[in-house]
Amino acid sequence: MLSRRYSVDISSINPLSRVPLFVVQRARSVLCSLGSKLSKGLLFTLFFLPFSAFAEYGLNLTEGVTPVSKNIYGLHMLIFWVCVGIGVIVFGVMIYSIIFHRKSRGAKASNFHESTTIELVWTLVPLAILIAIAFPATKVLIDLENTDKADMTVKITGYQWKWQYEYLDNGVSFFSNLSKESNDKRQLGAGGDFPENYLLNVDRRLVLPVDTRIRFLMTSNDVIHSWWVRDLGVKQDANPGFINDAWATIEKPGVYRGQCAELCGKDHGFMPIVVEAKSKEDYAAWVKEQQALQKAAAAAGEREWSKDELMVQGQKVYSTSCAGCHGVTGQGIPGTFPAMAGSAVTTGDIKAHIDIVMNGKAGTAMQAFGGQLNDSDLAAVITYERNAFGNNTGDLVQPSTIKSAR
Ligand code: HEC
Ligand SMILES: [Cu+2]
Numbered sequence: 001m002l003s004r005r006y007s008v009d010i011s012s013i014n015p016l017s018r019v020p021l022f023v024v025q026r027a028r029s030v031l032c033s034l035g036s037k038l039s040k041g042l043l044f045t046l047f048f049l050p051f052s053a054f055a056e057y058g059l060n061l062t063e064g065v066t067p068v069s070k071n072i073y074g075l076h077m078l079i080f081w082v083c084v085g086i087g088v089i090v091f092g093v094m095i096y097s098i099i100f101h102r103k104s105r106g107a108k109a110s111n112f113h114e115s116t117t118i119e120l121v122w123t124l125v126p127l128a129i130l131i132a133i134a135f136p137a138t139k140v141l142i143d144l145e146n147t148d149k150a151d152m153t154v155k156i157t158g159y160q161w162k163w164q165y166e167y168l169d170n171g172v173s174f175f176s177n178l179s180k181e182s183n184d185k186r187q188l189g190a191g192g193d194f195p196e197n198y199l200l201n202v203d204r205r206l207v208l209p210v211d212t213r214i215r216f217l218m219t220s221n222d223v224i225h226s227w228w229v230r231d232l233g234v235k236q237d238a239n240p241g242f243i244n245d246a247w248a249t250i251e252k253p254g255v256y257r258g259q260c261a262e263l264c265g266k267d268h269g270f271m272p273i274v275v276e277a278k279s280k281e282d283y284a285a286w287v288k289e290q291q292a293l294q295k296a297a298a299a300a301g302e303r304e305w306s307k308d309e310l311m312v313q314g315q316k317v318y319s320t321s322c323a324g325c326h327g328v329t330g331q332g333i334p335g336t337f338p339a340m341a342g343s344a345v346t347t348g349d350i351k352a353h354i355d356i357v358m359n360g361k362a363g364t365a366m367q368a369f370g371g372q373l374n375d376s377d378l379a380a381v382i383t384y385e386r387n388a389f390g391n392n393t394g395d396l397v398q399p400s401t402i403k404s405a406r
Contacts, residue, residue: 069233314384
């Protein structure tokens with residue numbers, strides 16, 4: 001598709017009409033063959049990115065869909081026009097002087113030092129402008145910091161490298177990871193086409209109702225992350241040990257994408273955010289559905305699981321929660337993340353294995369997954385690690401074992 005667009009572009013570029021036809025044809029054939037060779041390659045994508053990016057976003061800040069984002073946009077435009085005004089006046093005076101008071105016209109430069117009047121003017125005028133701008137800016141700032149009178153609250157916790165969303169009003173809670181399609185495609189040597197919204201898609205979206213004043217509480221489990229969704233006008237650091245807040249009243253149903261905006265380690269670029277704003281009725285139905293799913297998951301933790309079930313679920317959990325560090329094939333990263341293949345823990349004492357997965361290891365990147373995964377997922381992932389990557393221990397861990405280890 002890209003190479004087709006390229007050849008169309010060439011023939012419609014005007015200045016080329018002055019270039020001899022054979023040059024155009026030669027250039028076109030070279031570029032087209034290059035294009036087809038590289039059409040799936042990085043170079044070509046990079047070359048076209050600026051154009052498609054412009055087409056999608058335009059040049060200006062976007063307005064977004066919340067009062068805060070609209071106020072920020074309004075403030076941005078106001079200050080933009082103030083700058084335009086200053087630019088026109090300053091450059092106007094400058095260009096006027098250059099033209100009408102030039103040396104060849106016999107103009108004589110006036111020569112003055114320590115003119116109190118001029119020094120006062122060029123101090124007081126900018127000061128007055130700054131103060132005039134400070135008023136609307138402060139108003140917007142106070143408004144975006146004021147999270148009072150919220151209709152509902154979502155607690156957002158950053159993890160290396162995913163987000164946890166807890167709906168404090170109805171008990172719904174889940175993790176949101178990079179989507180499987182993006183995650184598979186980003187692996188070294190992965191073939192195939194880029195999935196839609198590559199690296200900007202998640203497995204579970206943060207679903208929110210429209211026309212509801214939502215308070216976000218941001219914190220982190222490990223390092224500093226930053227929850228940034230442009231259309232919501234929210235960009236707030238998530239710091240371990242602190243709670244920051246922000247708010248949004250989403251005015252339009254839709255899907256709004258964002259990313260972690262604070263460099264937080266190896267996979268910082270792989271923890272996107274997807275917000276889906278639904279009508280209040282659809283949101284209520286979604287909450288019911290999630291509560292039912294959570295109940296079903298809890299019930300599944302009460303029964304015995306077969307080895308196949310554990311292995312299938314375990315692989316899923318492993319690829320979303322563990323593979324980022326320990327590698328899809330369990331090889332880890334020598335010196336940083338230990339291999340799961342043939343590790344003394346994954347092939348040794350089962351209790352020690354359960355312990356490190358549930359409680360993590362303080363002071364290292366190994367998180368305590370006991371609070372993140374339910375009994376079945378923990379049982380499944382531990383079973384998987386003990387029977388995958390060539391670790392043929394034959395051990396099964398049941399959800400009930402995890403439950404009693406809590
Ligand atoms: C953010 C990176 C990261 C993630 C994600 C992660 N781990 Fe770890 N893991 C580590 C590090 C670092 C260590 C080494 C800790 C130490 O210094 O002993 C470790 C150690 C382990 C060990 C002990 C291995 C050994 O040989 O000492 C096991 C077992 C383990 N992790 C399982 C898991 C499981 C299961 C998951 C997913 C549910 C997971 N890890 C997710 C970073 C991670
Ligand atoms: Cu982050």
